[in-house]
Each structure stands twice: as C-alpha cells, then as structure tokens.
Amino acid sequence: MKCGVVVFPGSNCDHDAYHVLKHVLAQDTTFLWHQDDSLQGCDLIVLPGGFSYGDYLRAGAMAALSPVMAAVQRHAEAGGLVLGICNGFQVLLEAGLLPGAMRRNASLRFQCKDVHLKVERTDLPFTNKLRAGQVLRMPIAHAEGNYEDAPEKLDALEAAGQVVFRYCTAEGEVTPEANPNGAARNIAGICNAQGNVLGLMPHPERCSEEILGNTDGLALFASAVGVLEAVR
Amino acid sequence: MKARVTVYPRREILDPQGKAIRDALSRVGFAGVDDVRAGKSFEISLGTDDPVQAEQELRRMCEKLLANTVVEDYSVELLGAEVGVRP
Numbered sequence: 001m002k003c004g005v006v007v008f009p010g011s012n013c014d015h016d017a018y019h020v021l022k023h024v025l026a027q028d029t030t031f032l033w034h035q036d037d038s039l040q041g042c043d044l045i046v047l048p049g050g051f052s053y054g055d056y057l058r059a060g061a062m063a064a065l066s067p068v069m070a071a072v073q074r075h076a077e078a079g080g081l082v083l084g085i086c087n088g089f090q091v092l093l094e095a096g097l098l099p100g101a102m103r104r105n106a107s108l109r110f111q112c113k114d115v116h117l118k119v120e121r122t123d124l125p126f127t128n129k130l131r132a133g134q135v136l137r138m139p140i141a142h143a144e145g146n147y148e149d150a151p152e153k154l155d156a157l158e159a160a161g162q163v164v165f166r167y168c169t170a171e172g173e174v175t176p177e178a179n180p181n182g183a184a185r186n187i188a189g190i191c192n193a194q195g196n197v198l199g200l201m202p203h204p205e206r207c208s209e210e211i212l213g214n215t216d217g218l219a220l221f222a223s224a225v226g227v228l229e230a231v232r
Numbered sequence: 233m234k235a236r237v238t239v240y241p242r243r244e245i246l247d248p249q250g251k252a253i254r255d256a257l258s259r260v261g262f263a264g265v266d267d268v269r270a271g272k273s274f275e276i277s278l279g280t281d282d283p284v285q286a287e288q289e290l291r292r293m294c295e296k297l298l299a300n301t302v303v304e305d306y307s308v309e310l311l312g313a314e315v316g317v318r319p
Binding site: 148 | 241246249272303
C-alpha cells in the first residue's frame, strides 16, 4: 500500500499531508510532481491545499490541466482513492472529477478559523471511522470556498447522498450563521457517485495529532488507510 | 487575427465582488448604479485569419479553460484588425 501527495507549484499543505500519512499513520508515502504522468503505483492520492499556479485564472484551473491530473483521472475512474483538500478540492472541481464550482467567499474575506462539520456519510472509504451525525472541528483557510451549482444539480447531489460534510454549529445544527463562506446548502465536502473521490474545504491534515490540540481530521486518513490495508 | 474574450459571473448567480464594487461606487458619489458584474477580459492573438475557424477555436478555449461554465458565461468578439472582417 502506497500513498502519494501531489505537489503543484504553489502547493503549501503538501508536507502536512505527507507528515500525517508517513509519520502519524506510518504508511509508505511519496510526493508526486505535477509534471509526472505516472502515479508510481500509489493507491491513495492526496491533492493538497495551497495556491497551485498562484490561483491564476481561477483557483485550481491551471492545476486541473497538469500532466499528473490525467493520471489522477484514470486512477479515479478505475476506482482508486483520491482526497482533495482545500485547493485540492478546487482542483477536483475544475478537473470535473467532482461536480460544481467554487466562487469567492460571500464575505470577500479570506477565512482562517476553526469550523464545525456535520458528518453525513459514514460508509465511504474516507469516512468509515466516523459516526453518522458526528460533529468534527476542523480549521479552514480559504478565500474561495463558496460552493455553487445549479439548484437542480444540488438537488441531485443531495438525493445521491454525495454531500459528505456540512458546516454546522458546535451542536451540529446546520444554520446560515455556521456557514463561513456562503456555500450552497452549507456544503463543506462532497464525493463522486462512486464514493472513491472526496473533496473538502477544511484541513484534516492540520488536526491529526495531539500536539496540534485536535485530532478530528485523522479519521479521514485512517479510514482510507484501513480500507486499502484490508484489500491487500 | 485578434480577439477579445470576456468572462463574467452568470446572471443568476450572486457576484460578491460586483456587489462590493457597486457599493463602493455609490460611496464615492456615483448614484444610480444598479448592478455591477466583475469579470475578466482576455485579448488573444490567433494565427488564423478565418473568422469562422477563429470563433470556433475561441469558444473551445472558453469551454476548456478560460471560463468555468458552472458559474460563468463568456462572450467572444473578433477584433479582426488584420482582415477587416467581423462576423
């Protein structure tokens, strides 16, 4: 079992994701350069946070067309696991691996703070160690997390159970006040129809160790690692 | 041939930047600005002089990269300086 963290020019959470997989979860982990067209046999691919290609044109737009993303696309289509965090989520949207798009936060401000997330799916490769309705605390740090799609597309997304995380209060109530960026229907994270591709704006890699004061993010990585170890 | 591609947020979608700019215009004394949409403009020089081919190519560029059609619309304008032709 091998994990790969993609490095785009401007990625800045790549080492954090690498650290969690390599040192906290003791997995064979490697970096994958954006110009590579091979995933070097990796089973779990993480697209990290940051400002790939300086957010030129639109966040994630340039990265979505980089050589490594063609390989990630094939990996995803074959059922391989892909986790996109923050800018990685934006890249997945721009690449068409997940539906919808990001707009500038409704506040027009870069939002950097802890938020609460309600867990809506616990049967996914990335969420099987979570409990239904569980409330997680995770940091966000983004200017473009205002998730949007046409109303009928959002209805279809919800009907298919593809909304995985929603912004909520500490008590688990999904309210407008708990929404940090104006995202449609408080959506913080979604998956594809098959459930093997997950994107979320909050940063689980920044809350995966006791020393950081919060380990709520670790379950996402541990869930995926557990799934891959089980099929070995 | 030169062309201008304009990309802007779709009408039905709230444009937070445009709204902030509208509010700022009101603050500096431009009364009566009802709405502002903030978008992007690209000036593109193409190797072809064929307006039909140019327009097709530009639209494909928009669909593939220049616009995110989930939240943005685009328009294509051939400036046609070299050939003097406008569709």
